[in-house]
Amino acid sequence: MTKRWMVGALLYSLIAAPAVAQWLPNAQAVPGGIAVVTLNASSEPRPTAHYRKHPVLITEHEGRWTALIGVPLDASTGEHHLGWKRPQQAEVQSRFQVVAKDYPEQHITIKDKRKVNPEKRDYDRIRKESERLGHARKIWRDTTFSDLELQLPVEGRRSSAFGLKRFYNEQARKPHSGLDIAAAEGSPVVAPLGGVVILTGDLFFSGNTVFLDHGQGLLSSYAHLSKVLVSTGDHLSSGQMLGRVGQTGRATGPHLHWSVYLNQTRIDPALLLR
Numbered sequence: 001m002t003k004r005w006m007v008g009a010l011l012y013s014l015i016a017a018p019a020v021a022q023w024l025p026n027a028q029a030v031p032g033g034i035a036v037v038t039l040n041a042s043s044e045p046r047p048t049a050h051y052r053k054h055p056v057l058i059t060e061h062e063g064r065w066t067a068l069i070g071v072p073l074d075a076s077t078g079e080h081h082l083g084w085k086r087p088q089q090a091e092v093q094s095r096f097q098v099v100a101k102d103y104p105e106q107h108i109t110i111k112d113k114r115k116v117n118p119e120k121r122d123y124d125r126i127r128k129e130s131e132r133l134g135h136a137r138k139i140w141r142d143t144t145f146s147d148l149e150l151q152l153p154v155e156g157r158r159s160s161a162f163g164l165k166r167f168y169n170e171q172a173r174k175p176h177s178g179l180d181i182a183a184a185e186g187s188p189v190v191a192p193l194g195g196v197v198i199l200t201g202d203l204f205f206s207g208n209t210v211f212l213d214h215g216q217g218l219l220s221s222y223a224h225l226s227k228v229l230v231s232t233g234d235h236l237s238s239g240q241m242l243g244r245v246g247q248t249g250r251a252t253g254p255h256l257h258w259s260v261y262l263n264q265t266r267i268d269p270a271l272l273l274r
């Protein structure tokens with residue numbers, strides 16, 4: 001390699017760097033996916049946006065403010081609207097199309113029948129836990145992202161994809177709300193991106209659980225852990241260990257159930273892996 005070429009390559013990488021610094025997920029405006037909507041020039045102040053009354057994540061991409069909208073699994077296909085506004089200006093609407101996606105069925109046998117049809121005495125606990133989770137989901141912390149690409153929280157086989165239509169002991173239940181990664185009991189689970197711990201606990205269905213806030217409504221949760229190694233309020237950097245794989249709660253074997261949220265909506269975590 002000549003010296004001149006090396007200097008050229010170095011200059012090129014310096015000039016090219018800002019354009020590739022902000023990676024965006026593949027736009028898949030499907031139920032359970034992410035709609036990417038381009039807004040105004042990023043030389044202007046950052047706008048605010050909402051979808052179905054919830055604030056929406058906005059990041060800079062190639063000189064434009066860009067909204068990343070989590071599309072709910074039960075969203076209808078067709079035209080949807082994002083409301084957004086520049087500071088001190090009237091709100092405008094941007095349209096985007098949601099197209100259908102057919103998720104396969106999955107049939108699971110659970111030996112602990114109480115985890116499929118909870119008993120009366122479990123209801124009180126389940127209701128309190130779903131309130132706690134509901135509060136966590138609403139957390140909004142303003143931040144700017146230098147990177148939105150997530151790293152895998154644990155190495156292992158992807159054993160159940162997001163969105164599968166689930167049947168427990170042949171009874172229809174809610175679709176699979178995360179991505180399952182099978183790994184040996186005790187395998188380390190790490191934060192896929194920097195964030196703040198907003199909830200930890202032993203929950204009826206998800207067992208030992210950690211919830212992370214990455215900012216602007218991008219949240220993630222880690223279920224069925226054998227061990228939780230962090231506490232609420234902890235600031236984690238990308239790759240920092242938060243717990244260990246287990247099979248607590250409603251699980252048929254050791255695995256991580258990983259959920260990712262945008263605008264209070266669970267989306268397929270795989271969409272944010274490069």
Ligand SMILES: [Zn+2]
Binds near residue numbers: 178
């Ligand atoms: Zn799962």
